[in-house]
Amino acid sequence: MRVLNFYSSAFADQLRRGRKTATIRLGDKSHKYRKNDCVVVTIGYQHSPREKIFNAVIDQVEVKRVRDLSPREIEHDNPEFRRVDEMVHFLERIYDRAVTLDDTVTVVRFSQIIENPPELRDRLHGLGGANN
Template identity: 35%
Template sequence: MMSLNFQAPKHEKLLMVRQKNCTVRLGDVSRQYPESSLVWITTGGKLQPKKKLFVAFLDKVQVKKMAELTSEDLDHQNPEINTREDLIADFENIYKKRITMDDTVTVIYFSEVL
């Protein structure tokens, strides 16, 4: 089974209390995460052991430009991120490169399988 991994401790906290049901990934990763797939939601850093939190169903997978992200996308990604500019700053910190409104992102909505 595939996994959708989250490295940031802040995301693990949001996932644990089920406040996060969407992730925005840089680039077009829609082939790696096809809609209607089952994935493990995991946390852990690169080259580190991963912790499986739950199994999820990929409800919706959309490829967009950063400028096309909606307030719903941002809220479900992280309630603390209110604008696309906030997300860009967060991504620049994660990816250590410049991100623009023209960059392609993949928006993945998921729901826990009980």
């Protein structure tokens, strides 16, 4: 199983609340993450303890230029942003280097795996008003 790690603990709350459902990574990461992969979403720094936030499934992996990022993709990565220039500035802080509109990024969309959610369990067992 792969790990989808975030370095900033500021993301922990966004992840737990379902507000962060994507990550935009600099470079082509399509070899690392693939649709339908199961990953462990963690927070922490390399060579340090990491906190498991949840298991997730990769829904979509798309490689594109920074200039081609949509406001929706940016918002799924960081609910505070909508514009490409905000994303560029954010990526520059994370990667500690200049980022241009021509740089390649990988948009990784993911969904939390919820263990035994009641509404799904009830549906599978014919409860909750379903007519079988």
